[in-house]
Amino acid sequence: xxxxxxxxxxxxxxxxxxxxxxxxxxxxxxxxxxxxxxxxxxxxxxxxxxxxxxxxxxxxxxxxxxxxxxxxxxxxxxxxxxxxxxxxxxxxxxxxxxxxxxxxxxxxxxxxxxxxxxxxxxxxxxxxxxxxxxxxxxxxxxxxxxxxxxxxxxxxxxxxxxxxxxxxxxxxxxxxxxxxxxxxxxxxxxxxxxxxxxxxxxxxxxxxxxxxxxxxxxxxxxxxxxxxxxxxxxxxxxxxxxxxxxxxxxxxxxxxxxxxxxxxxxxxxxxxxxxxxxxxxxxxxxxxxxxxxxxxxxxxxxxxxxxx
Numbered sequence: 001x002x003x004x005x006x007x008x009x010x011x012x013x014x015x016x017x018x019x020x021x022x023x024x025x026x027x028x029x030x031x032x033x034x035x036x037x038x039x040x041x042x043x044x045x046x047x048x049x050x051x052x053x054x055x056x057x058x059x060x061x062x063x064x065x066x067x068x069x070x071x072x073x074x075x076x077x078x079x080x081x082x083x084x085x086x087x088x089x090x091x092x093x094x095x096x097x098x099x100x101x102x103x104x105x106x107x108x109x110x111x112x113x114x115x116x117x118x119x120x121x122x123x124x125x126x127x128x129x130x131x132x133x134x135x136x137x138x139x140x141x142x143x144x145x146x147x148x149x150x151x152x153x154x155x156x157x158x159x160x161x162x163x164x165x166x167x168x169x170x171x172x173x174x175x176x177x178x179x180x181x182x183x184x185x186x187x188x189x190x191x192x193x194x195x196x197x198x199x200x201x202x203x204x205x206x207x208x209x210x211x212x213x214x215x216x217x218x219x220x221x222x223x224x225x226x227x228x229x230x231x232x233x234x235x236x237x238x239x240x241x242x243x244x245x246x247x248x249x250x251x252x253x254x255x256x257x258x259x260x261x262x263x264x265x266x267x268x269x270x271x272x273x274x275x276x277x278x279x280x281x282x283x284x285x286x287x288x289x290x291x292x293x294x295x296x297x298x299x300x301x302x303x304x305x306x307x308x
Contacts, residue, residue, distance in 0.1 A: 051271050058269025068235050068251070074262030078270050080237045084152075084245035085277065087238055088231065089221055091156035096163035097213055101202075103164070104171025104209075109197050121172075128165040135161050136229030143230070150232035150244040158226040163216035170212025174205040214282045221278050224249040248274045 062077050069075025103120075111117035139158035144150055178201050186196035202209070227233070233250040248270050255267035 048275070051268065051275060054265070054268035055270075055272030058265045059272070063266070063269055064273070067237065068266075071255070071258055071260055071263045071266075074260075074265065078246075078248065078251055078266065078273065080235060080246040081248045081251035081270065082273060082277075083238055084231070085221065085248045085274070087245065088152060088155045088159060088227070088247055089217060091152065091241075092159035092163060092220055093213070093217060095156060095160035096167055096216060099160075100164045100167025100212070100216070101171050101209060103168040104175060104212075105197060105202065107168070107172045108175035109193075109201065124165045124168055127161070128169065130162075131225075132162060132223050133225040133229070136226035139226060140229040147242055149242070150230060151242045152231060152238075152245050153241050154230035155227050155245070155247070158230050159220040159223060162223065162226070163220050166216040166219060167209075167212045170215065171205075171209050174208025174212070175201060177208070178204045210285050214285055217281060218278050222249055222274065224253050228253075248277075 060077075064077055064082065065079045066077040067080050068078065103124075107117055107120060111120070135158050138161070139154045143154035143157060147154070182204055183196055183201055186200045187193070191200075227247050227250050231247060231250070232244045233246050233254070234244045235246065238245055252267050252270040252274070255263040255270065258264070
């Protein structure tokens, strides 16, 4: 064998060994990733199975629509808690979503790299990890003591404080992912920056923005500590925005702490209803927005017609 052929053979052997090592590494990393996913799914799946197994027997028309009756006998249902959860979460979202989305737009499109945006991002990150009980205490001091009673508004404000940092962070990061060429295309047509931002950049980033809203709603829907300090809970249906109201997290907490079998069954049923509510909201938002059943540009056209 000539020297040139020998060198060629050595190179080929080295390439084969390198390829074999890369393929082995790829398989190891792939299986390790799959294993980690399975490990993460085990506790999640076990929780869901346990909730479904124990919660389905409690479901009935009376359970979903009637107020709580006797805990010992298991009369009534969690109707006021379902209604209160929908009201408080919707009210909190009405506060948090505009503030969080507009704050994210400001940091992404207008703020630049000055000291003020740096401090806004810093305190927003701090707020993301703030214990919820602290938010509840703030709501109690500022709103409950001012009004003189536990009320829906205090609960909604407390939950919105928890939700705003999540929506703001996700909106900012998603807006930054929109290519600069998309903005430049709008500016080249003479479109004002605010219109480019609201109807081009935001529309391009709507998938991520909606994901942030869903994450925020899912986070506040299960919060209990702020609601203990702000709405307290009641067995009555909604009486007004400055009165107490029930909520599923509060009702689940109270029922699970009782020593009666019927109350535990109701608690499992409430947990299942809460999971289904968050899941339904997530699916509905993704269907309406991500499947293009609703477009932000439609909102802009509507506002233009209203202005005229």
